Amino acid sequence: MAHTFIMPGLILSGDGAVEQSMDYMPKPPKKALVVTSACNVEYGQVDEITEVLEKEGREYCIFEQVNQEPSDSPVQAGARLYMEEHCGYLIAIGGGSAIDVMKAIGLLVSNPGDITDYAGKKEILNPLPFMAAVPTTAGTGSEATQFTIITDTKRNVKMLIGMKELMPDLVLLIPKLTYTVPREVTVSTGMDALIHALEAFLSKKAQPLTDSLAISAVKRILPNLPRVYSDGTDQSARNEMACAALEAGIAFNNSSVTLIHGMSRPIGALFHVPHGLSNAMLLRECMYFMADSAEDRLAVLSEAVHAAENGMNEKEKTEALLKKLSELCDFCAVPTLEEYGVEKKAFMAQIDKMAEDALASGSPHNLRKTIEKEDIISIYQKLWQEERSS
Ligand SMILES: [Fe+2]
Structure with missing residues (x-):
């Protein structure tokens, strides 16, 4: 097509x-x-x-x-x-x-x-x-x-x-x-832009034009989100983030978002976690789930953002990129659901509906691998485990 x-x-x-x-x-x-x-x-x-x-x-x-x-x-x-x-x-x-x-x-x-x-x-x-x-x-x-x-x-x-x-x-x-956006909104929106770019790049609907924009956005965001998190008055970092958000928007509009957005929307609708933050909470676990179907592309991205080192194979490059993303979440103090104040019991009671809503949105089906309701339930459950994928 x-x-x-x-x-x-x-x-x-x-x-x-x-x-x-x-x-x-x-x-x-x-x-x-x-x-x-x-x-x-x-x-x-x-x-x-x-x-x-x-x-x-x-x-x-x-x-x-x-x-x-x-x-x-x-x-x-x-x-x-x-x-x-x-x-x-x-x-x-x-x-x-x-x-x-x-x-x-x-x-x-x-x-x-x-x-x-x-x-x-x-x-x-x-x-x-x-x-x-x-x-x-x-x-x-x-x-x-x-x-x-x-x-x-x-x-x-x-x-x-x-x-x-x-x-x-x-x-x-x-x-x-x-320039005056408060820190928590800066993190939430910056993470949203990063995840737009990542999902646009990993979607099966990606195309060469969206790849260029997605890679460019990730290259801008990885160094500049920590800078605006540390110092909201850093104008050159703010300018880079504004440009990256637009690039990422164009990229996912013409490719698609995938699993993270599909799973994030039900969390926002039921527990009122800001959109970018619920995306960021899901980033680690969803990336680990999707990584084995996209190691070739993740290796390319890993090289583009200088996470990969000489001599690494695709798997190692992928792991280096995921580590970098995980470190960014830690640096920006992305909270867990529990730390944000969501009640575990209330969350677990809604998991079945959330998994169905996530699948019904269509976004998870844009992954390069098949995904079942049980996979989504398992990822939601992992958000409550102390030992996270790493
Ligand atoms: Fe988004």
Whole structure:
């Protein structure tokens, strides 16, 4: 089957990007709905864009009800505001949640029904309004994907909605917006970006273009995530992380995520662990599970990030890479489920449902080996063992 490769319509970065972006936004009298969170308003990141909108005489209104793990209700509220205010296009300013909510609002204001009607759908009736994404974290890559993840509160499931129409028309890459991100969010989002790149590279849907971007993202993240963890004001490391997150987003959008994301979403939906953190908690065990089916590729990656040493065979190169990833988790103090405060008994009671939800998402089937429900249950159980794979 032929590979497809989809990108945002336009990516603007560097000096003057915000001012220049106005040339590409829909012209007045169309009004913008700015989709964001109260924190992004409070930290002044929204002002970076709205000041330019005002200078240009453009009308906008702000919807700031986005929270960390977005569900169907803010999407409905945002769509209502868009219609009441007669808006004509959307600008998301925030992390992946704001961008995901923007996409879902775009879907609802141009097409009939409820957001839950679109889970698993591949076709829609009408085109979406113009969407601009301005990421303020370096991680989710949502600015460069055709996906939105919204929790269905009735079923307690994170819905993955994916269609090419959800790809933003414009991305503004402004790394300085990430300079004030707190340490725990820096780790969670940085780990998410790393895992996007790793999974895109290891997926059976990988293609040469995604391989290049995935390797580049891992090469940027491995040295720079510890730097931003140690010193959030390290601007050059922050800039590298912002670029890596975009690369990783484009890579997994055109390849896929696999086991880690498939298993991570149920943990987020049921135990409200931030997405990147639950990914990071799963990184070690999932990599050990998938390693034997991808030693050739892991050896290539190991060489690219200088984990491999001369004279090592593929297996040894793979082990060197996994050791490096494990050391990164330790350096960034990725907690266990227990340390995060999840109750073991409650977790174990949900394991069967989580394994089914993980498999139903389809992501684990993108591995280069077959995987059964029992394998997933076994990995979930290993997250509670003191002796981890190493
Ligand atoms: Fe992710």
